[in-house]
Amino acid sequence: EAQVTQNPRYLITVTGKKLTVTCSQNMNHEYMSWYRQDPGLGLRQIYYSMNVEVTDKGDVPEGYKVSRKEKRNFPLILESPSPNQTSLYFCASSLGASGASTDTQYFGPGTRLTVL
Amino acid sequence: SQKIEQNSEALNIQEGKTATLTCNYTNYSPAYLQWYRQDPGRGPVFLLLIRENEKEKRKERLKVTFDTTLKQSLFHITASQPADSATYLCALDIMTGGFKTIFGAGTRLFVKA
Numbered sequence: 001e002a003q004v005t006q007n008p009r010y011l012i013t014v015t016g017k018k019l020t021v022t023c024s025q026n027m028n029h030e031y032m033s034w035y036r037q038d039p040g041l042g043l044r045q046i047y048y049s050m051n052v053e054v055t056d057k058g059d060v061p062e063g064y065k066v067s068r069k070e071k072r073n074f075p076l077i078l079e080s081p082s083p084n085q086t087s088l089y090f091c092a093s094s095l096g097a098s099g100a101s102t103d104t105q106y107f108g109p110g111t112r113l114t115v116l
Numbered sequence: 117s118q119k120i121e122q123n124s125e126a127l128n129i130q131e132g133k134t135a136t137l138t139c140n141y142t143n144y145s146p147a148y149l150q151w152y153r154q155d156p157g158r159g160p161v162f163l164l165l166i167r168e169n170e171k172e173k174r175k176e177r178l179k180v181t182f183d184t185t186l187k188q189s190l191f192h193i194t195a196s197q198p199a200d201s202a203t204y205l206c207a208l209d210i211m212t213g214g215f216k217t218i219f220g221a222g223t224r225l226f227v228k229a
Contacts, residue, residue, distance in 0.1 A: 004159075033217065042205065042221035043160070050215075058216060090159050096215070105150075105217070107159030 002027045004108035006091050012114045013081055021076045021111050023091030031096025032074040033058070033105070034066065036087040043090065049074055050096065081115040088112050118143040118218075122206055126224040129196055137191040137223045139206030144218065146208035149182055151191050154203045154222065163204075164191075196227045 004025045013019055025032065033048040035058075045058030049068040063085055065077040074093075078085060089112075092105040120141045129135050139149070148167055152160035166173045166182045166189070173180050179192040193200050203222040210216045 031215070035219075040221060043207075043219035045217055045219075048216065059218070092159075104162040104165065105160075106162070110157070110159055 002106070004091055004093055004106050006089075006108040006111050008111060009109060010112050012116065014116050015082055016080050019078050019081060019113075021078075021089060021091075021113070023074045023076065023108060024072050025074075025091075025093040025106070026072065027093060027095075027106065028071065029093035029095055029106075030071070031094045031105075032068065033092045034064070034074070034076045035090045035092065036060065036085075037090060037110075038087050046076070046089075081113075083115045086113060086115050120144070120206065120208060120218055120220040122204075122220040123223045124221065126226055128226045128228065131197060131227055131229050133196055135193040135196045135200070135225055135227070137204050137206075137225065139189040139191070139220055141187050141208060144187075144208055144210060147211050147215075148209040149180075149189050150207045150209065150217075151178075151180055151189075152205040152207060154205055156203075160205055193225075196225075198227050198229050201225055201227050 007022045030051045034046040035043040037043045044060045046064050047066040049055045052071050055066050088110050090110050091108040094105045122139050150165045151163045154160040164180045166180050177194045181190045203224045205222045206220045208218045
């Protein structure tokens with residue numbers, strides 16, 4: 001089954017404790033992206049990746065890191081989480097052939113993060 | 117400033133009627149515009165994509181229009197059903213070397229039986 005998976009689905013942590021949210025897709029997609037969703041603000045893009053070893057900042061990259069060492073995986077790293085990073089996080093992927101659009105984005109189920 | 121606006125208030129309609137949702141944007145030149153559906157606690161699900169040189173696109177009971185002069189997209193659901201109740205998100209794909217996607221905050225639709 002074609003899907004985007006995220007782990008963990010729920011996480012409560014404390015300020016300053018490094019964490020990683022994993023994202024994996026099994027559709028051989030080139031384009032992957034991380035979003036956060038907050039009430040009234042909608043989805044905001046954190047980072048995106050056009051292909052392996054190619055990443056770029058979205059609209060709200062501060063406090064986050066990403067890496068794309070393999071095509072299927074795109075982990076989101078919070079080196080020193082703070083309470084304002086409490087949010088619902090979504091990973092997404094799309095075919096995104098070179099020179100073309102991002103095409104349909106397939107979203108994961110979401111990770112609800114609480115930073116105390 | 118750049119922004120995307122969708123009806124912030126929920127839209128309530130009767131089953132069988134046509135629901136029309138609006139997406140307006142300013143100071144963007146999107147290559148593509150997409151519409152997604154999102155149910156509570158779930159990830160968005162893609163519905164339709166329309167390109168900047170297309171005026172209208174249809175898929176079953178869904179229709180999207182895109183007016184780059186007005187900087188507006190309209191999303192229509194005909195013969196609406198209670199199962200169509202959800203939040204609908206509009207998203208712009210902006211070319212910036214790569215592609216960035218900018219989402220609107222969404223419009224909540226309630227379809228009453």
